[in-house]
Amino acid sequence: MLYNTDAIVIRTVRYGETHAILTLLTPEGRVSAMAKSALKPQSRLAAGARLCAQGTYFIYQGSGLGNIQQVEVTASRRRLHEDLESAAYAAYFCDLVFAAAPERPVGDPAMYRQFSALLDALAARPEDSALLARVFETKICYWLGVSPDWRFCIRCHTPLVKGYRYHMGEGGFVCSACATTSDSNLSYAVPSSTAKILYLFERTSIEKLGRLDISAATSRALTQTLYYQLTDFGGLYLKSRDVLNQLLDVFDRKDGESG
Ligand SMILES: [Zn+2]
Known part of the structure; x- marks a missing residue:
């Protein structure tokens, strides 16, 4: 199932060399999901994987941890x-x-x-x-x-x-x-x-x-x-x-x- 939600990144944990597990605060509560390759600087998920970034997150939810497919960042809070x-x-x-x-x-x-x-x-x-x-x-x-x-x-x-x-x-x-x-x-x-x-x-x-x-x-x-x-x-x-x-x-x- 693919869904999207407004969210703010409230925790990032490095996973392997380049992946990150993000915890997102959404209007419906918090959820964790994997952002694959987000720690590569050229990754299209990089900006949306930083702490306090906010935007619309598109998440594929299988049986386990969800996978973030795409992020439309509305506030990077650099x-x-x-x-x-x-x-x-x-x-x-x-x-x-x-x-x-x-x-x-x-x-x-x-x-x-x-x-x-x-x-x-x-x-x-x-x-x-x-x-x-x-x-x-x-x-x-x-x-x-x-x-x-x-x-x-x-x-x-x-x-x-x-x-x-x-x-x-x-x-x-x-x-x-x-x-x-x-x-x-x-x-x-x-x-x-x-x-x-x-x-x-x-x-x-x-x-x-x-x-x-x-x-x-x-x-x-x-x-x-x-x-x-x-x-x-x-x-x-x-x-x-x-x-x-x-x-x-x-x-x-x-x-x-x-x-
Ligand atoms: Zn009293």
């Missing part, structure tokens, strides 16, 4: 490969969406649209990379089903106003009335806007995200909170995240602070 920091962010985003996307055909078209918009934003506004990372991490937590309702205390469910803490053992915010002294080793205070911003990140589509003025302290709280949520609750310990962090260290950037 810019994401030319800059080291953007490439590190892009690789991290691909790993995140790989972890969250179900296999075809039960995927979420919104995930595909958001991921496409994310890569476009990363290429167009590299100065917003850290912000885009926090927004996408928030959405990944939601898709993985490991987000509490960020607006409320996870114990008494009252709306959070200020003086609340992130609880590393329970994966959410506890209000000042609920936090006991025994929780203090397992929790940390966050700025009062943190919960509202996470709720906003979860709900706002990336295309509509405007400029946001987030303080350095809130940025740090967002970075730290999302990190615990993705690792301890989402189970995502990603090498690409470590690589990104090392790179940001080299450039003396604190992850979570933009610019």
